[in-house]
Amino acid sequence: MSIEVIERYCKGCSICVEFCPKNVLEMDGFIVKVARPDDCIKCMQCELRCPDFAIKVHTD
Amino acid sequence: MAYDYEKYLRPGKLPHIWCPGCGHGIAMKGLIRAIDTCGLEKNNTAIVSGIGCASRLPGYMDFCTLHTAHGRAAAFATGIKMARPEMDVIVVGGDGDGTAIGGNHFIHACRRNINMTYIILNNSIYGMTGGQFSPCTPTGAMASTTPYGNPDPTFDISKLAIGAGATFVARTTSFHAAQIDKLIAEGIKHKGMSIIEILDDCPTTYGRRNKFRSVIDMMKRLKDIAVPVAAAGKMTAEQLEGKILTGVLYKEENKPEYCEQYAKLIAKAKGA
Ligand SMILES: Cc1ncc(C[n+]2csc(CCOP(=O)(O)OP(=O)(O)O)c2C)c(N)n1
Ligand code: SF4
Numbered sequence: 001m002s003i004e005v006i007e008r009y010c011k012g013c014s015i016c017v018e019f020c021p022k023n024v025l026e027m028d029g030f031i032v033k034v035a036r037p038d039d040c041i042k043c044m045q046c047e048l049r050c051p052d053f054a055i056k057v058h059t060d
Numbered sequence: 061m062a063y064d065y066e067k068y069l070r071p072g073k074l075p076h077i078w079c080p081g082c083g084h085g086i087a088m089k090g091l092i093r094a095i096d097t098c099g100l101e102k103n104n105t106a107i108v109s110g111i112g113c114a115s116r117l118p119g120y121m122d123f124c125t126l127h128t129a130h131g132r133a134a135a136f137a138t139g140i141k142m143a144r145p146e147m148d149v150i151v152v153g154g155d156g157d158g159t160a161i162g163g164n165h166f167i168h169a170c171r172r173n174i175n176m177t178y179i180i181l182n183n184s185i186y187g188m189t190g191g192q193f194s195p196c197t198p199t200g201a202m203a204s205t206t207p208y209g210n211p212d213p214t215f216d217i218s219k220l221a222i223g224a225g226a227t228f229v230a231r232t233t234s235f236h237a238a239q240i241d242k243l244i245a246e247g248i249k250h251k252g253m254s255i256i257e258i259l260d261d262c263p264t265t266y267g268r269r270n271k272f273r274s275v276i277d278m279m280k281r282l283k284d285i286a287v288p289v290a291a292a293g294k295m296t297a298e299q300l301e302g303k304i305l306t307g308v309l310y311k312e313e314n315k316p317e318y319c320e321q322y323a324k325l326i327a328k329a330k331g332a
C-alpha cells in the first residue's frame with residue numbers, strides 16, 4: 001500500500017488534508033505531504049476529493 | 061487500486077487550468093467515473109461546452125469534444141444529436157453560460173426532451189471573467205458587479221429545468237464527490253433530457269469576496285446546506301430554510317423523446 005502524490009499536479013488546496021479521517025496528510029508549504037502513512041485506512045477520500053488528480057492511493 | 065482517470069484524459073494536458081480547490085476538477089472526475097460506469101465509447105460520445113472556466117472541461121477529455129460559443133452549447137449539442145442520434149451527447153457548462161447568456165437555449169433543450177445529459181457546474185458566479193454576478197448568485201451576495209450586495213432574486217436551476225420540461229433532474233455538490241458520478245450515470249442512462257446540477261465552489265472569485273476564509277469553508281457550507289430529498293419530507297419548513305435538496309429531484313419516463321419524434325416526422329414526410 002502506498003499513497004502517491006504527484007507533486008507537479010498538486011496545487012496545495014488542502015482538501016485532502018482536511019477530509020482525511022485519519023490525519024495522515026499534512027501541508028508542506030504549498031504541496032501535500034504524506035506525514036503518517038501507517039495510519040492510512042485506504043478509505044480513498046483524498047483521492048476522490050482531490051480536484052487535481054494529484055493524489056493516488058495504491059491498495060495493492 | 062488507484063482509480064485510472066488517465067485512461068479518459070487527453071495525454072499531457074494536466075495540470076489543468078483551474079485554481080486550487082476549484083470544484084470543476086472534482087466534477088470532471090465524477091463525469092469520468094460515470095462515463096466508465098456506463099461504458100460509453102470515446103468515438104461515440106460527444107462532450108460539448110460553451111465558454112467559461114467550467115466550459116474548459118471537455119478540452120481535457122479524450123472524446124469527441126466541441127468547445128463552442130458562450131451560452132450556445134445546448135444548441136450545438138442539439139445539432140449533433142439530431143444529425144447523429146446514435147451518439148451519446150453530454151453538455152458541460154457553468155451557471156453563467158447556461159442560465160444567463162445561454163438561458164434560452166437551456167430551457168428549449170429541456171422543453172424538447174432531447175436525449176442528452178447536461179451537467180451544469182453552478183458556482184454562483186462568472187468565474188472566468190473575474191466574479192461578475194450570474195442569475196444564480198444568491199441575493200445579497202457580493203460580486204464584482206454587486207459591490208453593495210446582489211439585489212436580484214436567484215434562479216433555482218433544477219426547478220427551472222423541471223418547469224421547462226426536462227425529464228430527469230438531479231442535484232448534488234462538489235463536497236458530495238461520491239454522489240456526482242452516481243447521478244450523472246443515472247442521467248446518462250435516462251432517455252430524455254437529463255440535467256445534473258452540481259453546486260460548485262469558486263474560491264477565487266466567489267469565496268474570497270463572500271468571506272469564506274478558504275475552500276475548506278466553502279466545502280463545509282456545501283455539506284451543511286445539502287439535504288437529501290428523502291430526508292426533506294420529514295423536515296419542517298423552518299428546518300429547510302436555507303437548505304438545498306440533493307439527489308434525484310424529478311424523473312419522468314413517459315414523455316416522448318425528441319429524436320424519436322423527429323424520426324417519425326421524417327418517415328411521415330417520406331410518405332411511409
Ligand atoms: C458572447 C460573449 N459574451 C461574454 C463573454 C465573456 N465571458 C466569458 S466566460 C463568461 C462567464 C462564465 O461564467 P460561468 O458560465 O458561470 O462559468 P465559470 O467561469 O463560473 O465556470 C463570460 C461572461 C464571452 N466569452 N462571450
Ligand atoms: S486513503 Fe483515507 S486514510 Fe488514507 S490518506 Fe487518503 S483520506 Fe487519509
Ligand code: SF4
Nearest residue numbers: 010011013014016050
Ligand atoms: S487535494 Fe489534491 S491538489 Fe489539493 S492539496 Fe491535496 S493533493 Fe494537492
Ligand code: SF4
Nearest residue numbers: 078079082113187262
Ligand atoms: S476562477 Fe473560479 S471557477 Fe474559474 S478556475 Fe478559478 S476557482 Fe474555478
Ligand SMILES: [Mg+2]
Nearest residue numbers: 154155185187
Ligand atoms: Mg459560474
